[in-house]
Every structure is written in structure tokens, then in C-alpha cells.
Amino acid sequence: xxRESYINAGLTFLLVLVPFWAWSTGQAYILTLCTKVAxxxxxxxxxxxxxxxxxxxxxxxxxxxxxxxxAMGILASHAQTFDPIMDWPxxxxxxxxxxxxxxxxxxxxxxxxxxxxxxxxxxxxxxFIMITLAxxxxxxxxxxxxxxxxxxxxxSIYVRNSFPGLNTLVPVQFLIxxxxxxxxxxxxxxxxxxxxxxxALTAARQNADRVETVGIAPYRLRLVAFVxxxxxxxxxxxLFADLNRFISPTMFSWHxxxxxxxxxxxxxxxxxxxxxxxxxxxILLEHLLGGVSEYWKIFLGALLxxxxxxxxxxxxxxxxxxxxxxx
Amino acid sequence: MTLLSVDNLAVQYGSSQALFGVSxxxxxxxxxxxxxxxxxxxxxxxxxxCRMVPAMSGRLSFDGQDLLRLPSFRAARLxxxxxxxxxxxxxxxxxxxxxxxxxxxxxxxxxxxxxxxPRLEERRDQKAASLSGxxxxxxxxxRALMTNPRLLLLDEATEGLAPVVRQEIWAxxxxxxxxxxxxxxxxxxxxxxxNKIADRAVIIERGKSVWTGAPGDxxxxxxxxxxxx
Numbered sequence: 001x002x003r004e005s006y007i008n009a010g011l012t013f014l015l016v017l018v019p020f021w022a023w024s025t026g027q028a029y030i031l032t033l034c035t036k037v038a039x040x041x042x043x044x045x046x047x048x049x050x051x052x053x054x055x056x057x058x059x060x061x062x063x064x065x066x067x068x069x070x071a072m073g074i075l076a077s078h079a080q081t082f083d084p085i086m087d088w089p090x091x092x093x094x095x096x097x098x099x100x101x102x103x104x105x106x107x108x109x110x111x112x113x114x115x116x117x118x119x120x121x122x123x124x125x126x127x128f129i130m131i132t133l134a135x136x137x138x139x140x141x142x143x144x145x146x147x148x149x150x151x152x153x154x155x156s157i158y159v160r161n162s163f164p165g166l167n168t169l170v171p172v173q174f175l176i177x178x179x180x181x182x183x184x185x186x187x188x189x190x191x192x193x194x195x196x197x198x199x200a201l202t203a204a205r206q207n208a209d210r211v212e213t214v215g216i217a218p219y220r221l222r223l224v225a226f227v228x229x230x231x232x233x234x235x236x237x238x239l240f241a242d243l244n245r246f247i248s249p250t251m252f253s254w255h256x257x258x259x260x261x262x263x264x265x266x267x268x269x270x271x272x273x274x275x276x277x278x279x280x281x282x283i284l285l286e287h288l289l290g291g292v293s294e295y296w297k298i299f300l301g302a303l304l305x306x307x308x309x310x311x312x313x314x315x316x317x318x319x320x321x322x323x324x325x326x327x
Numbered sequence: 328m329t330l331l332s333v334d335n336l337a338v339q340y341g342s343s344q345a346l347f348g349v350s351x352x353x354x355x356x357x358x359x360x361x362x363x364x365x366x367x368x369x370x371x372x373x374x375x376x377c378r379m380v381p382a383m384s385g386r387l388s389f390d391g392q393d394l395l396r397l398p399s400f401r402a403a404r405l406x407x408x409x410x411x412x413x414x415x416x417x418x419x420x421x422x423x424x425x426x427x428x429x430x431x432x433x434x435x436x437x438x439x440x441x442x443x444x445p446r447l448e449e450r451r452d453q454k455a456a457s458l459s460g461x462x463x464x465x466x467x468x469x470r471a472l473m474t475n476p477r478l479l480l481l482d483e484a485t486e487g488l489a490p491v492v493r494q495e496i497w498a499x500x501x502x503x504x505x506x507x508x509x510x511x512x513x514x515x516x517x518x519x520x521x522n523k524i525a526d527r528a529v530i531i532e533r534g535k536s537v538w539t540g541a542p543g544d545x546x547x548x549x550x551x552x553x554x555x556x
Contacts (some may be wrong), residue, residue: 213399
């Protein structure tokens with residue numbers, strides 16, 4: 001085992017230990033915080049496939065996070081008012097079932113990623129950043145002007161959606177569900193990085209011409225990566241909406257894109273557990289410093305600067321050293 | 328029957344023309360040596376065949392298909408395996424990862440590569456960036472073979488390597504010719520080795536193919552005029 005895998009194992013242990021302690025001492029608030037870490041980490045795992053493996057600096061991942069959230073919001077709001085989404089030509093009703101909502105969230109965010117990726121991957125560098133940002137902002141303003149689902153005020157869902165066999169209203173059960181989804185996404189992400197697809201993506205990040213001479217089209221490779229990346233972030237959006245039982249255009253805003261990117265950079269770009277470490281640190285800081293000052297993000301900014309300047313591998317990279325990066 | 332046909336190919340970089348009319352054919356299983364002094368257009372010819380530089384005019388076909396219509400990755404998929412000048416492995420990947428990243432199914436797999444280059448097998452979990460020059464060259468050849476090409480293009484495969492490592496590379500190329508029936512286009516400066524292995528030689532002089540024939544027919548006078556040896 002490499003040093004990085006020990007660190008990952010340690011992080012996993014901590015992430016299980018903290019909620020276990022909170023559960024046994026009856027601190028529901030801590031459980032909710034841990035759930036939030038898992039869901040935000042999931043969004044980061046999605047972005048890390050594009051950013052870490054593919055080197056695609058997407059400043060528009062809020063688009064997929066928001067689409068996932070609105071997939072949940074739209075389906076659940078129709079279910080709670082018993083008003084079908086459409087009745088012609090086919091009847092489509094709302095649902096409160098998480099598996100169905102997740103499926104819709106993943107499909108919708110993949111399609112959006114396919115469209116956004118197909119257009120923005122024709123550019124690179126600063127233009128790619130700007131185009132992805134523009135797509136995110138387009139959706140942000142679209143949802144602000146969409147009164148059917150709350151417009152600027154957002155939309156509340158009164159009861160958390162259901163998952164077969166679980167009572168998702170019990171914090172610890174929803175926490176376990178979120179942990180399992182995150183675990184599966186990490187497993188998938190680790191396998192992807194080692195599969196020929198992920199290796200080619202890593203190679204293309206370093207030198208796109210070189211992979212072309214061995215018969216791989218970098219554009220398609222990146223597009224597939226972008227779609228996978230967007231769909232995982234979209235799933236996170238659906239879970240995040242369920243955690244808060246609330247959706248709003250904020251999910252689409254560039255602040256959200258920036259925060260997802262901060263998780264990845266704080267934790268370590270291209271590191272399997274980078275987004276997990278980053279999201280945990282972010283929530284921890286928000287929790288600790290948020291009590292000190294409402295301007296706690298000043299400290300976050302200083303930390304981010306320090307990481308970018310002095311610890312390029314992020315938290316995981318600093319602890320594990322350079323050589324063992326998986327991407 | 329020809330596998331690769333290059334007919335009067337011309338290439339321009341910006342405003343300066345590099346190739347003015349290169350023509351030669353490669354038959355299946357044939358080894359063709361591209362010779363000529365530095366800067367005469369050998370590498371440009373290889374790049375044009377692999378569609379890495381656009382051609383101005385001329386024809387280029389592989390197995391009856393017009394290569395000039397295809398983007399670089401499609402040309403590679405038809406069966407062109409490039410071993411680029413200066414090795415150019417995927418530095419952040421390990422030896423084995425380099426090999427499987429672009430592998431396509433066929434005769435060549437990890438175990439056959441291990442037979443051809445036992446040294447790569449010993450270094451399979453090492454990062455490509457940490458290999459010696461000779462090992463990187465072997466890896467570049469192995470990576471091209473793993474795409475199971477029908478034509479292997481070797482651009483200066485022994486340049487800058489220690490004599491003993493060069494011999495290993497030449498031995499591997501000879502094995503490829505003998506055992507696999509792979510067609511090979513090889514650019515190199517080592518006349519003696521090329522004479523042993525090549526079925527045909529093409530001399531490129533100032534962007535034109537000026538002489539084609541068996542390497543044995545290359546007289547001292549021709550060698551002096553075109554190759555400067």
C-alpha cells in the first residue's frame with residue numbers, strides 16, 4: 001500500500017467515526033454536517049474526473065449540480081401537489097422515490113454535459129473556463145425567471161423523498177445512504193483512473209497530440225469524461241436538494257461552481273480522496289470559523305491562497321507526497 | 328500489392344514548403360528505409376503520413392483508403408503505428424499503463440511485449456519518466472505495437488542511445504521483420520544496420536524523393552552525394 005492509500009483509509013475511518021460518535025451521543029446536527037460533507041464530496045468527485053484526470057478546468061459544474069437539484073425539486077413538488085408534470089401526449093407524474101429521482105437527475109445532467117461539453121471542448125484554456133461559466137450562469141438566470149418552480153425564491157419540499165427499505169427522515173439513515181453513494185462513486189472513480197480510458201485521459205492531459213498518433217481522439221475522450229463528471233455532480237445535486245429539502249437558483253450560481261472547485265483544490269487535484277478531504281475541511285472551517293465571524297470566507301480565501309502557492313497537491317498531496325498521485 | 332502509397336506528396340509549414348514531391352510505396356511485410364541528411368524532410372514525411380501535418384498536394388493512401396481525408400487518430404486506427412522521434416512516452420504513466428492506455432486487440436499483447444523487451448517487463452510498474460533513454464525507446468516501440476498496427480513507422484529510433492542499447496533495438500526490429508510480417512518504415516542514420524534490415528531504401532533530398540532501390544545498390548558515390556558519408 002502506498003502512503004496515499006493509508007491516508008485515504010485514515011480519512012474513511014474518521015468519516016465513519018465522527019458520525020458514529022454523533023449518533024451514539026444523539027447529536028443530529030453533526031450527522032447532518034457529515035451528510036453534507038459526503039454529498040459535497042460527491043459533487044467534487046464528479047468535478048475531479050474532469051479537472052483532475054482530464055485537466056478540464058470547468059467553472060460551470062454548478063449547472064449539473066443545479067440540474068440534479070431541480071430534477072429532484074420538479075419531480076417532488078409535483079408529487080406533493082398531486083399535479084402531473086404533463087398529461088399530454090403521455091401522462092408524467094411527479095415522484096417521491098429517490099431511485100427514480102436520481103435516475104432522472106443523472107440522465108438530465110449527462111445530457112446537459114453532453115451539450116455543454118460538445119460546444120465548450122472545442123475551446124481550451126481561458127476560453128473553456130469562460131464558456132463553462134457562461135453556461136452555468138445561463139441556467140442560473142433561467143431558473144430565476146422560472147416562476148413555476150419558485151423563481152428567485154426557490155422551492156421547498158416538505159417531506160424528504162423516500163428510498164425503498166429506509167426511513168430517510170431519520171438523519172442517520174440518510175447519512176448512510178449518502179455515504180454509500182459517495183463510496184460507490186469513489187470506487188468507480190478509482191477504477192476509471194486505472195482503466196485504459198482514464199489512462200488515455202491522463203496522457204491526453206499531458207499531451208493531446210501524442211494520444212492522437214496512437215489512435216485516440218482527445219475531443220471524444222474529454223467529452224465522455226465531461227459527461228461522466230457532470231452526471232456524478234448532478235447526482236450530488238439531487239442529494240443536496242434532498243438534504244435541505246429546498247432548491248433555489250443558488251445551486252446554479254458561479255459561487256457553487258467555485259465552491260466545488262475549492263473542495264477539489266483544497267483536497268488535492270487528481271487525488272482520489274481530494275474532494276473528500278476538501279469538502280470535509282470546508283465544512284469544518286465553515287462550522288468552526290462561521291461561529292467566529294460571518295466573514296469566515298476571508299480565512300478560507302487565505303487558506304486557498306496558501307494551498308495554491310505552497311501546497312500544490314492540496315491536503316492529500318502534502319501528506320502523501322508527489323510521487324503517488326493517481327492522476 | 329501496396330499497403331502504403333505515397334505519391335508526389337507536398338507539405339508546407341506556414342509560408343515555407345518542406346516537401347516538394349515525395350513518392351514511394353510500401354508492400355505488406357516490407358521494410359523501407361527513408362534516408363537523407365538532416366533537414367531533408369524525412370520526419371516531415373513521417374508526420375504527413377500520420378496526418379500530423381496537412382498535405383498541400385499529392386496522394387496518400389493506406390490499404391486502398393485515402394489517408395488525406397482522415398484526421399490523425401483515424402489514420403492511426405487504420406493501422407499506422409508511429410514511434411515518434413525523441414521517444415515521447417506518456418511520462419506520468421507507468422510502463423504497463425503506457426501500454427494499455429491505447430491498446431487495441433490483436434497479435435500484440437502484454438505477454439508478447441514482455442518476450443520482445445524483457446527489460447520493460449522488469450520495469451512494468453515504474454513511471455515512464457524515470458526510465459533510461461533506451462528503455463523509453465523500447466516503450467515507445469511497444470506502445471505502438473500494442474495498437475496492433477499493420478505498418479510501423481520508426482522515426483530515429485536509435486538516435487542518442489548507447490551502442491549496446493542500439494544493438495538491442497536493432498535486434499528487436501529484426502525480430503519484428505522476421506516473425507510478425509509487419510511492414511516497417513524506418514528513418515535512421517545507421518547505414519550498416521539499415522543495409523542489413525531494409526528491403527528497399529528511399530533517399531530524400533531537399534523535400535523530394537530522389538533515389539529508390541535496394542540498399543545494396545546504393546553506391547559509394549550516391550551515399551557521398553546524398554547522405555554525406
